Amino acid sequence: MTVGLLETKESVHIRLGANREIVxxxxxxxxxxxxxxxxxxxxxxxxxxxxxxxxxxxLSMGKPQFVSVTELGRQTTFxxxxxxxxxxxxxxxxxxxxxxxxxxxx
Amino acid sequence: MGPQSPTxxxxxxxxxxxYSQPGVCGACLQVRDMVLIHDLPYSDDRIAGLAKRIDRLxxxxxxVGRSIWQICAGFEKYxxxxxxxxxxxxxxxLKPEIDxxxxxxxxxxxxxxxxxxxxxxxxxxxPDHPVETAAPIAVAIPDxxxxxxxxxxxxxxxxxxxxxxxATKLIQRELASxxxxxxxxxxxxxxMGLAVLENIPNRGKRESLVSEFLNALNS
Numbered sequence: 001m002t003v004g005l006l007e008t009k010e011s012v013h014i015r016l017g018a019n020r021e022i023v024x025x026x027x028x029x030x031x032x033x034x035x036x037x038x039x040x041x042x043x044x045x046x047x048x049x050x051x052x053x054x055x056x057x058x059l060s061m062g063k064p065q066f067v068s069v070t071e072l073g074r075q076t077t078f079x080x081x082x083x084x085x086x087x088x089x090x091x092x093x094x095x096x097x098x099x100x101x102x103x104x105x106x
Numbered sequence: 107m108g109p110q111s112p113t114x115x116x117x118x119x120x121x122x123x124x125y126s127q128p129g130v131c132g133a134c135l136q137v138r139d140m141v142l143i144h145d146l147p148y149s150d151d152r153i154a155g156l157a158k159r160i161d162r163l164x165x166x167x168x169x170v171g172r173s174i175w176q177i178c179a180g181f182e183k184y185x186x187x188x189x190x191x192x193x194x195x196x197x198x199x200l201k202p203e204i205d206x207x208x209x210x211x212x213x214x215x216x217x218x219x220x221x222x223x224x225x226x227x228x229x230x231x232x233p234d235h236p237v238e239t240a241a242p243i244a245v246a247i248p249d250x251x252x253x254x255x256x257x258x259x260x261x262x263x264x265x266x267x268x269x270x271x272x273a274t275k276l277i278q279r280e281l282a283s284x285x286x287x288x289x290x291x292x293x294x295x296x297x298m299g300l301a302v303l304e305n306i307p308n309r310g311k312r313e314s315l316v317s318e319f320l321n322a323l324n325s
Binding site for chain 2: 055056061064065067070
């Protein structure tokens with residue numbers, strides 16, 4: 001994975017509506033060189049949501065609230081908002097799920 | 107303590123140690139999609155299904171060159187912490203009030219202590235780069251599908267549910283073993299296309315795109 005969005009910022013935020021349209025986001029997200037990566041993150045949310053729905057059903061876990069993916073040099077946290085919207089926060093370093101969730105709700 | 111070969115006893119100790127942590131409801135250790143041991147409060151059949159889904163989830167990232175360390179999924183009733191090390195995945199079921207970071211640290215250390223060999227039946231991973239061969243030559247094959255047309259078709263379909271870069275990467279990975287052929291027999295193109303589209307996790311979307319792919323291939 002390229003550094004991309006995190007090349008110049010410590011963290012990047014995207015807030016999505018119920019239909020996964022961007023409601024608000026850091027300016028960087030709309031720059032042409034980052035649009036593909038931003039779009040991939042939104043698709044990644046969809047990819048993960050399919051699995052989370054599956055875990056909800058097969059393990060009786062209740063509704064999904066968030067999912068956080070940690071890999072080399074980046075952590076992506078996807079949060080389900082109470083109003084049906086969704087939020088994504090991408091950070092350079094592993095910050096712990098609680099910290100990342102606080103970031104998305106701000 | 108250095109790495110140790112896994113025995114039922116050592117694996118059992120690993121899970122027992124985790125289970126003794128406050129807020130831990132159980133754990134499952136797997137290599138690829140094969141469950142080695144688990145103490146989760148579900149039937150073995152259900153855990154076997156879970157292990158397959160977790161492996162497929164992680165493979166989806168690995169297929170596009172992303173090596174995942176940890177996934178933490180939060181639900182109303184529980185949290186699911188999945189730790190990855192090479193082909194090994196350790197899944198831990200937690201109560202929601204527990205900070206996953208506390209358990210992740212301990213679980214990672216325990217995971218490092220057990221050296222789990224690749225199962226004999228596991229297939230080696232595909233090469234990162236295409237095998238070097240002589241310059242490809244276009245050969246007229248009756249009913250053949252030009253590589254360029256094939257790539258355009260599959261990228262177009264897959265690009266609807268994933269980023270174009272991801273779609274391209276998945277196709278290049280599938281084509282890596284084709285020695286640069288410029289035309290594929292239709293049956294081979296069908297198999298390759300289906301293998302690529304298999305990466306779409308949602309069954310409904312996958313079936314719809316597979317149907318569209320087969321229609322386009324046969325037209």
